[in-house]
Amino acid sequence: MKIVLAPMEGVVDHLMRDMLTRVGGYDLCVTEFVRVVEAKLPKKVYYRLCPELKQGAKTPSGVPVRVQLLGQHPQWLAENAQQAVELGSPGVDLNFGCPAKTVNKSKGGAVLLQTPDILYAIVKAVREAVPSELPVTAKMRLGFEDKSLALENAAALEAAGVSEIAIHARTKVEGYKPPAYWDWIAKVREHVDTPIIANGEIWSASDAQRCQQQSSCTNIMLGRGALALPNLAKWIRGVDSQPMKWSEVAQLLIDYSGYEIYGDKGRYYPNRIKQWCGYLKRQYPEAETLFNSIRQLREASQIVEVLARHCTPIHAA
Template identity: 65%
Template sequence: MQIVLAPMEGVVDHLMRDMLTRIGGFDLCITEFVRVVDQRLPARVFRRLCPELEHGGKTPAGVPVRVQLLGQEPHWLAENAAKAVQLGSPGIDLNFGCPAKTVNKSRGGAVLLKETEQLYQIVKAVRQAVPSEHPVSAKIRLGYDDTALTLDNASAIEAAGATVLTVHARTKTDGYKPPAYWPWIGRIRQRIAIPVIANGEIWTPAQAAQCQHEANTQDIMLGRGALALPNLAKCIRSGQQAMSWPEVLQLLMRYSQYEVAGDKGKYYSNRIKQWFSYLKLQYPEAEALFRQLRVLKRNDEILALLQHAEKTFTLSAKSLQ
């Protein structure tokens, strides 16, 4: 079984990758996408989204981090794929699943699922540009509006030379509304021979097992579920108990200190609120705290609120001893 941490734009940055891989259970991380249009990007762009390139392409816990590219021009994607690998990325991931309207309007992400031939040309160009020892993976949804091209797209990606295919088991139109259609991944598995990773609507170990059964694959990718339950990968892999709320509070403090120091607070407010929007799905305590946090804009106010919450829980725990 391989468990991969999903590339969630705007929340799974290098600090979140560091924290979640320290908890354990993950075999691979994928970065937020690097947008490629019509040029070979400078090294600083790759290093900004993937600082792990400076450390062998791995998180401090030793988990490989693969750079993800998003674009529509085979030549420029190939050029940038070669650059990313040269800089230290252990392979390349291609984004054909992003449902964001702004991305799709500029012919990137999931909209390419309407163009099977273009998928083939992109993957082929990237595969030819990247040394054979480095994997080239692709992530798709089941389609844009419907599933009419699902199997053709998967076959084209395989024929073009992809090493692995990750499938988010919903169309772009479905968005993130449950359910995820895991049996469709099983149909893809019957069509192609390369490994397939199942993604979508995995929040618990039980759902992971059901997904693996219906998708006919042991390999899974965790996104929102890993943000809602930070040790979900370990729960799935080894039966570890769900992390307690006081333990999550400690993680929140650690992340906050790193994020504010690392990015000088530029993205901290938005990212911590994003994370809380998932934590509240698993922890009732997060729901109450989120109601206070969501109206705050200053980093010092958010940090003070979290420090107060951690102190309150610590004192409460001591009083019960």
């Protein structure tokens, strides 16, 4: 079983990748998307979104990180894919799943699922630009407005030479509203030989098991579930026998504050912690109390003080 940490725009940056891979259980991370329009982007763009490139394209705990590209122009995506692998990315991932209106309006992400021929052209151009020994993978949804093109889209990706397809088991219109249609992933698997990774609505070890059964996929990708339960990957693997205790999660939040204060994103920490609480509330009622205590705070140091009062560190648990 392979478990991949999903690319969540505005959430899973290099700091979060570091934090979650330190907890453990992941085989691969995919970056937030690099937006490609009509230009070969400078190296600094890649280093900003994937600073792991300077460290062998791995998180500090040794998990590989693959650059993801989003765009609509095959040749520009190909040139940027070549740039990404030259900088050290172990392959390239292509985003055909982002449901954001602003992205879709500019003809990127899930909107391309309405045009299988463009999917084919993009993957073919990127595949030709990336050395054959490196993977070119793609993430898609089951469709844009409906699922009528799900099989055709997957077939187009396969025909163009994609190495692996991660499928979020909903359409763009369905967004993140339950349920996830894992059985549709199984239908896709019946029509393509390309390895597939199942994604969507995996919040627990039992969810993962049901997803694997209904999708006929061994490999899975975790997104929001990983934020709601930091040791979800290890729980799924059976390394951990239960969800992480709140006291341990609290220590993670304190550790994360240290990264933000002394790293390069200190000014983002207050908003990021509040955002993370929004995911944690699904698993931990204590996260609601914490959020109410920090919602009006603007300074990282103030939030750390609240965390210290409200949460018991791991070593004292």
